Amino acid sequence: MTDNERSITLTPSWKAFFWSYVFGVVLIPALIGIILLWRTSKKHRAKSYKITDRKITVVDGNYSQNIDLADIRQAVAGELRFGVGNVTIKTQGREIELIGIENPEMIATSIEKAVEAELRRLQAQEQTKPRETKYDPGSMDRLDYLTGLWQQGLVSDEDFEKERKKFED
Incomplete structure (x- = not known):
């Protein structure tokens, strides 16, 4: 990452896993609740989303995937539950869902603005490329x-x- 590249790291809110936590607490006397709480907590801590000026990195446990901002076609905020929602990022060939994001409308709008800025940067970079010479070097x-x-x-x-x-x- 360059010095002038900005980034933000998001993690899902605990509210996105609310029902799993509630069922885990309710089922503690049956010992299934402890396992459910452990699995929910593990799933919650394993997810993170890093948004930079150039790409979005989605980490889910040991699995990580990068999405270049220039490839994003649309970022859509989902419905709110308990004050959190999902942001769906659509590219040419896939959809990625960022779950449990607080204020998903603002995040989706920010992603759309970052995509526009990245496309402008790439277009300006394309225009400033040196022209090709007529002859081979030498x-x-x-x-x-x-x-x-x-x-x-x-x-x-x-x-x-x-x-x-x-x-x-």
């Missing part, structure tokens, strides 16, 4: 060398013209 030096040989009389006129045409094609 070919002009070889042509100068060939011309010098021709001027000194070391290469015949027909050989010079034949070799010079190779540089023009």
Whole structure:
């Protein structure tokens, strides 16, 4: 990550796992609740989302995937439950859901703005690329060398013209 690249790391709110926690507490006398609480807590801590100026990284346990902002077509906020909701990110070939995000409308809007900024940056970068040269690197030096040989009389006129045409094609 470069020095001027900004990032934010989001984690799901505990409210997104509310019912799993409630059932775990209720089922503690049956010992199933302890297992349910442990699994829910593990699932909750394993998820994180890192949003930078260039990409979004979704970490789910040992599984991680990157989404370039330029590939995102749409970011949609889902319905709110307990003050949290999901943000669905749609790309050309897949959909990724960021679950348990507080204020998902603001996050979806921020992602859309970041996508627009990244597309503008890529377009500006494309416009500032150096123009391509007509000749291969070093070919002009070889042509100068060939011309010098021709001027000194070391290469015949027909050989010079034949070799010079190779540089023009």
